[in-house]
Amino acid sequence: MDERLLLVEDDPSIREIATLGLEQAGFRVTATGDGRDALLRFRHSPFDLVVLDIMLPSLDGLEVCREIRRESQSPIVMLSARAELHDVVVGLELGADDYVTKPFELPELVARIKAVLRRSTGSPGDGTIAIDDLEIDAGSFTVRRGGEEIPLTATEFRLLLELARRPKQVFTRELLLELVWNYDYLGDSRLVDVAVQRLRGKIEADPKEPTLIRTVRGVGYRLDPS
Amino acid sequence: MDERLLLVEDDPSIREIATLGLEQAGFRVTATGDGRDALLRFRHSPFDLVVLDIMLPSLDGLEVCREIRRESQSPIVMLSARAELHDVVVGLELGADDYVTKPFELPELVARIKAVLRRSTGSPGDGTIAIDDLEIDAGSFTVRRGGEEIPLTATEFRLLLELARRPKQVFTRELLLELVWNYDYLGDSRLVDVAVQRLRGKIEADPKEPTLIRTVRGVGYRLDPS
DNA sequence: CGGCCGCGTCACGCCTTCGTAACGGTTCTG
DNA sequence: CAGAACCGTTACGAAGGCGTGACGCGGCCG
Numbered sequence A, B: 001m002d003e004r005l006l007l008v009e010d011d012p013s014i015r016e017i018a019t020l021g022l023e024q025a026g027f028r029v030t031a032t033g034d035g036r037d038a039l040l041r042f043r044h045s046p047f048d049l050v051v052l053d054i055m056l057p058s059l060d061g062l063e064v065c066r067e068i069r070r071e072s073q074s075p076i077v078m079l080s081a082r083a084e085l086h087d088v089v090v091g092l093e094l095g096a097d098d099y100v101t102k103p104f105e106l107p108e109l110v111a112r113i114k115a116v117l118r119r120s121t122g123s124p125g126d127g128t129i130a131i132d133d134l135e136i137d138a139g140s141f142t143v144r145r146g147g148e149e150i151p152l153t154a155t156e157f158r159l160l161l162e163l164a165r166r167p168k169q170v171f172t173r174e175l176l177l178e179l180v181w182n183y184d185y186l187g188d189s190r191l192v193d194v195a196v197q198r199l200r201g202k203i204e205a206d207p208k209e210p211t212l213i214r215t216v217r218g219v220g221y222r223l224d225p226s
Numbered sequence C: 001c002g003g004c005c006g007c008g009t010c011a012c013g014c015c016t017t018c019g020t021a022a023c024g025g026t027t028c029t030g
Numbered sequence D: 001c002a003g004a005a006c007c008g009t010t011a012c013g014a015a016g017g018c019g020t021g022a023c024g025c026g027g028c029c030g
Helices: A012-024 A035-044 A061-071 A082-094 A106-120 A154-165 A173-181 A191-203 B012-024 B035-044 B061-071 B082-094 B106-121 B154-165 B173-181 B191-203
Strands: A004-008 A028-032 A049-053 A076-081 A098-102 A128-131 A134-137 A142-145 A148-150 A170-172 A213-216 A220-223 B004-008 B028-032 B049-053 B076-081 B098-102 B128-131 B134-137 B142-145 B148-150 B170-172 B213-216 B220-223
Touching: A004 A012, A004 A035, A012 A028, A012 A106, A028 A035, A035 A049, A035 A061, A049 A061, A049 A106, A061 A076, A061 A082, A076 A106, A098 A106, A128 A154, A134 A154, A154 A173, A154 A191, A154 A220, A170 A173, A173 A191, A173 A220, A191 A213, B004 B012, B004 B035, B012 B028, B012 B106, B028 B035, B035 B049, B035 B061, B049 B061, B049 B106, B061 B076, B076 B106, B098 B106, B128 B154, B134 B154, B154 B173, B154 B191, B154 B220, B170 B173, B173 B191, B173 B220, B191 B213
Parallel strands: A004 A028, A004 A049, A049 A076, A076 A098, B004 B028, B004 B049, B049 B076, B076 B098
Antiparallel strands: A128 A134, A134 A142, A142 A148, A170 A220, A213 A220, B128 B134, B134 B142, B142 B148, B170 B220, B213 B220
16 A cells, blocks of 8 residues: 555566556555665665665665665565576575565566565564654554553654654655655645644644654754654 | 474475575475375474475375374464465364465564464464453364353454454555455455454444454554453 | 745645445355 | 345445645744
C-alpha cells in the first residue's frame, strides 16, 4: 500500500518493465541504473525498500548493499542472474533480505517484495522509535508516553512517523505532502500546517509553545528531541 | 544449536539457497527433493526437525507428513505456495507444527524453525498461542476460554490465528485478504469487516465495545491483548 | 515604520470509512 | 432430499476524519 521503492537496475528495458509492473502493483517507484546515483537518491530521501541488481556500472550492487546497510535498516531485495548465485550468498551475508533470480516473473518479484515488507514492518525486532519520552510503534500504529497510549489518527501517526524517522532534519511541506499524503505537490495549502497543529495538540506538553515539532520559518518543520 | 534438519524441497534453486541460509544459521542440513527419498533418509537417521514442501514428485508432502507423524514426534515445518493454502490446513491437522508460505524470506524461515524447536524441546505438544484468557490451538483448530471451547468456523479461526501470530501488529484489509482468503487483490469489499464482526461476536466480551480486536481507522485491524 | 509574507488557528462541511443487517448461493449433514 | 450452517455480497446509515478557506497575528525586510 503505497510504499516507496528504489529500483536499481542497469538494463533499461528490464528497468522500464519492472517500473511499470511495480507501479501497477501499487508501489511508488524511483528507478535508476547507476550505483552511485542510487546511493545519492537513497540518502536524499530514504525508501521503504530497495530492489538492487548486482551487476551495475560505476558501483557494484554488493557495495551499494553494504553501504545502505551501514546507514539504514531499509529492506533490500537483490536481483541476480543465475550465474551470480555465489554473489547472492554474499549479499545475504551483507544484510540483504531476499533475492530474485533473473529472468524473473513480475508477480514473483511483487510477491517477494510484499513478503519482505510484511516482515520489516512486522513485530520481529524493534519497529519502535523512541523520541524523548515518546514510544512510536510503526507496527501497531500506537504512540505511548510512559506506558500511556496517545490516540492518534492515521494521518497524524504517519506524519509523526515520517518526522521521527529522521529527527533534527527539516522537512519541507512539499516533502511531507509526498511522504504522508502521497501528493505530487499541490500549490499553497494549509494542509500540512493544520495537520501539524492537530498533532501538536496531542503530543506537545504545551501546544502553544511547541518544543518537539519545531517550525523552521520559510522552510518547514523538524522534530527536535531534547 | 547444531540441530539436524531434513529439508525436502523439489525446486533445486530454492533448495540450494535455503540450504546455504540454514547452514549459515547454524543448522546441519540434509537436503533432498524427493518424498520417498526423504522418508528413507528420515528412517535411516532421525532429524530434529523436518522442513517439508507440499508439492513433491513421487510422494506428496502431505503423505510424507502423515507418515513421519506416524513414526515420530519430530517437529515439522511446512512450505507451501499461496495457492496451496488449503493443503496447509490439512497439514496442520496431520500434525505439522507450523508453516511458511512461499516465497519466503530466509530470516522468517529460520525464526519459525527456531520457534518450533524451542516449543518442542520445552513442553511437548504445545502448539498453542495464548492471548489473554484465550487458548488458540493451531493443531486441533480449537479455541478455549477457561477450558471452555468456543466453536469457530474455519474462516473465523484462520482470521484469529493470523492476527494472533503477530499480536499488536496492525493488519490491513488487503493483507488479511491475502493471508486468510488467499485473494490477490480485491477492490473495496466489506468482506473482512463482516468476518471480523462475526469473529468478535464469538470472542469479545461485549461485541459492541471490542477490546480484543481493535479497529485502526484508515488502516486495518489489530489484536490487542491487554 | 509600514507593508508583506509566512504561519497558526478556527469552523464548516464533504466524503471516506466502518458497522450492521439482510439476502442468497453453496456446501455439509442427517 | 430437506434443512442447516457457512460465507460472500450488497446496501445503507452513522460517525469521524480530513481538506478547505478565511482571518488574524507576528516576524522580517525594505
